[in-house]
Amino acid sequence: MNGEMNHKAYKALGDPTRLRIVQFLSQMCCGRAVMNESGGVYPGPTASEVCCQITGAEKITSTISHHLHELEAAGLIAIERRGKQMICSLRSQAFEEVALNLQSIARGDGTNACAEASDCEPGGDCCTPTGEVEQACC
Amino acid sequence: MNGEMNHKAYKALGDPTRLRIVQFLSQMCCGRAVMNESGGVYPGPTASEVCCQITGAEKITSTISHHLHELEAAGLIAIERRGKQMICSLRSQAFEEVALNLQSIARGDGTNACAEASDCEPGGDCCTPTGEVEQACC
DNA sequence: TGATCATTTCGCTAAATTACGAAATGAAAT
DNA sequence: ATTTCATTTCGTAATTTAGCGAAATGATCA
Numbered sequence: 001m002n003g004e005m006n007h008k009a010y011k012a013l014g015d016p017t018r019l020r021i022v023q024f025l026s027q028m029c030c031g032r033a034v035m036n037e038s039g040g041v042y043p044g045p046t047a048s049e050v051c052c053q054i055t056g057a058e059k060i061t062s063t064i065s066h067h068l069h070e071l072e073a074a075g076l077i078a079i080e081r082r083g084k085q086m087i088c089s090l091r092s093q094a095f096e097e098v099a100l101n102l103q104s105i106a107r108g109d110g111t112n113a114c115a116e117a118s119d120c121e122p123g124g125d126c127c128t129p130t131g132e133v134e135q136a137c138c
Numbered sequence: 139m140n141g142e143m144n145h146k147a148y149k150a151l152g153d154p155t156r157l158r159i160v161q162f163l164s165q166m167c168c169g170r171a172v173m174n175e176s177g178g179v180y181p182g183p184t185a186s187e188v189c190c191q192i193t194g195a196e197k198i199t200s201t202i203s204h205h206l207h208e209l210e211a212a213g214l215i216a217i218e219r220r221g222k223q224m225i226c227s228l229r230s231q232a233f234e235e236v237a238l239n240l241q242s243i244a245r246g247d248g249t250n251a252c253a254e255a256s257d258c259e260p261g262g263d264c265c266t267p268t269g270e271v272e273q274a275c276c
Numbered sequence: 277t278g279a280t281c282a283t284t285t286c287g288c289t290a291a292a293t294t295a296c297g298a299a300a301t302g303a304a305a306t
Numbered sequence: 307a308t309t310t311c312a313t314t315t316c317g318t319a320a321t322t323t324a325g326c327g328a329a330a331t332g333a334t335c336a
Contacts, residue, residue, distance in 0.1 A: 011152030015324080019145045026243045048282065063325050065284060084282050084333045095244035099237040105164045106233035153294080186312065201295050203314060222303045222312050 012074035025090040044089035147236050150212035163228040182227035
């Protein structure tokens with residue numbers, strides 16, 4: 001049951017400011033190989049640049065710093081020190097994984113389906129559609 | 139920009155109780171064609187059955203009722219009156235759509251990418267990796 | 277070393293969220 | 307019509323969260 005990890009990701013994305021941060025990082029092609037003007041790989045925007053983009057502030061605010069670390073704790077972005085700045089990048093793989101989990105929920109397959117009806121705690125004995133349940137749920 | 143709709147879905151899924159409700163509905167095959175014991179299409183569990191499964195309570199609690207309507211408001215489930223009970227079912231399509239949005243974020247394609255750098259409000263003038271921005275972000 | 281810059285931590289306030297029990301509503305059964 | 311059952315609404319308490327400014331930390335530069 002990967003529910004534990006996923007609910008943190010959803011919670012992190014549930015804040016509109018954090019969702020905008022993530023969309024901005026997506027636009028910046030973080031986590032994918034992109035060349036910058038000097039021919040090197042562009043590592044991603046600094047925390048300050050993210051903040052500017054989201055709030056218009058010239059310097060990073062404590063609020064955006066906090067949001068960035070929430071996203072990091074949820075496993076959705078990476079934050080790495082480079083000199084005195086912090087470089088932010090999207091953890092694309094995490095998004096792919098959460099997307100797969102959503103599809104699994106949508107399709108009722110594998111990960112989210114019970115092997116047995118009684119797997120569904122704590123009420124026990126799912127009211128399954130197949131009508132094979134001895135004891136009704138409620 | 140579908141960000142508005144999606145952030146509500148993420149917020150709804152960010153609560154562990156609601157995520158468990160959704161997983162339970164997924165297991166119950168809601169939204170897909172499943173036969174019940176009398177040969178008809180199983181419509182989904184009642185609100186009370188959902189509550190029993192999640193909390194173990196014999197009757198529906200106001201808390202679960204509230205969570206169900208939060209999920210409905212986020213477009214993730216459908217709730218339909220049938221006699222004196224409310225029947226719950228997953229809106230599978232909504233989950234597929236949110237999953238696609240996550241993949242779009244992961245891959246930096248279409249929906250979440252700016253057509254123009256200046257699309258990214260309110261800071262304006264993205265610090266794009268291509269180095270084609272006149273005015274720096276911060 | 278001292279100054280400066282980018283970021284984080286701290287203390288706080290306001291607002292939102294979760295949860296619960298009691299009372300109210302809606303629909304069917306007697 | 308009254309009762310019964312399933313669910314919702316209401317009022318409220320406890321907890322969490324977002325946001326802000328000031329002070330503290332970490333790292334480079336002069």
